[in-house]
Amino acid sequence: MQFKEIVGQASVKQRLINSVKENRVSHAQLFLGPEGSGALPLAVAYAQYVSCEDKQADDSCGICSSCRKYQKLMHPDLHFSYPFFAKHKDDNALTFIEQWRDAFLANSYLNLDVWRGYLDAENKQANINIAECHQIIKKLSFKPFESEYKILILWLPEYLDKAGNALLKIIEEPQPNTLFLLVAQNQDQILNTILSRTQLIKVPCLTYDDVKHYLIENGQPKALAEQAAYLSNGNLTEALQILQQDTDNYHAQFVQWLRICFGNKGLEAMKMVDVLAKLGRENQKNFLRYGISFLRECCLLQAGVPNLVHLPADELETAQKMATAIPVNAAEAITAELEKAHYHIERNANPKILFLDVSLQIIKILFFKTLPKGTQYINN
Structure with a gap:
């Protein structure tokens, strides 16, 4: 995913690009933004830019070997963690990686309800369990395979619960060239021990015009786009659901x-x-x-x-x-x-x-x- 594919958020994009250009890439960053603001696609676009073999002035090139793998979410140095509905105690994020790729590539502005639709959730509660925490530690104990950085994007760390404490050591003292990119919606629900170890990147709500123009550019009639943008209050995920x-x-x-x-x-x-x-x-x-x-x-x-x-x-x-x-x-x-x-x-x-x-x-x-x-x- 490239920055140009993300709706609005020009100032956040520029801040992220500058951090790479100025060699100020923090090893643990928290992208904090409300649902539908684009925090998750921003984190993925940032990871792609960091790993790009031919960085442009304002975006990744989109055509190098690294970018092509990122666009399919299949780069060997890109890892994801996210809430899931475990059927067995040993289930981890890799158990559901194919569903995750399908969900994200279909709509990078997905929320937990959309993600639930890709899984056999039944009446289970979503969480990031201790087995997944151990899997994260194991994956990040290796050196990068192809890129300069090994990157983990952890979506909704609010669902870590106390199991998240198992990650404290590796977040605070990671292997060289390892990046943790956490993407959250509710700061108050994140473990303070994790929160204190990350650099905060605030992602604001989208503006009415951002949402309206995006919907019109994607083929929606002007009247429907205006109504959906108006009702969504800056939440692109909700605007898309309203149109359905x-x-x-x-x-x-x-x-x-x-x-x-x-x-x-x-x-x-x-x-x-x-x-x-x-x-x-x-x-x-x-x-x-x-x-x-x-x-x-x-x-x-x-x-x-x-x-x-x-x-x-x-x-x-x-x-x-x-x-x-x-x-x-x-x-x-x-x-x-x-x-x-x-x-x-x-x-x-x-x-x-x-x-x-x-x-x-x-x-x-x-x-x-x-x-x-x-x-x-x-x-x-």
Whole structure:
């Protein structure tokens, strides 16, 4: 994988390239970024650049023997470790290496749910077990075969648990020319003993424009790309998953729902609840995420910062009208109800009961102008 294949992250790419040019390659580095930010492909592109036989000014060459092997994830000095669903106590990452290559080459922005789909996970919990830790130590005790460096990319060290302590010595005192590249999403879940031994590389969320332009360049219609980028909040993995769902017009549905609640139209509200209850769990979550984002844009318009609003022209016009009709405190109260609904949908709440309850809460807020008591939304 080359840096040019990675969406956005220009400053992080330049920092990594400079570290190689200036011979400041730390032996243990932690790529820390939220899901969908590209931390994993960045680590792979960095490893390929370090090993490239003909480094260019801003990327690996892509055609040397090393790069060709990296592009297939089959370089003898490149090793991977990742969470898996062990069937036997002796299972390690090599047991699942073919599935890992298939998953990464199909979508380098994969998450644990996507990875689970390539494995016979059943009801097992993902982890990086002690057998894998011993395998890592064994693999990294040898000298590099072809390249200057032997490189291990460890995806999601959050799943190491206490078994990770077996790696402390080799992380702190590795063999010469050995690189540890850890790729994580939650710093708080990583063992402190490992965290303190790594150099931190922070990978920020992608911007709205980064995600939108990537989707358009890959053949998505502009309207769908804008909606997916808007709903994903900088998570390219989520944007791609949204596009795999039904492309319902969340905007029209959400605005219709608000108008029905604003007018306290009971029969229409019940019909709307039936429609929303039949969307399916993923579409329901996307619908609620859209509503949360749309109301946030309305609040930004009311605050006088339209330059921060990312909405298509027709949706922006509706948001401007909504911003004059719905006070900020009411929008915040509705947003809180939608966030709670999203939480419960994820936990398999009955959708018909849930959307009926949320509808009644929105009617109280918009029609009866009654804000929730005991919250920051209540007027003095």
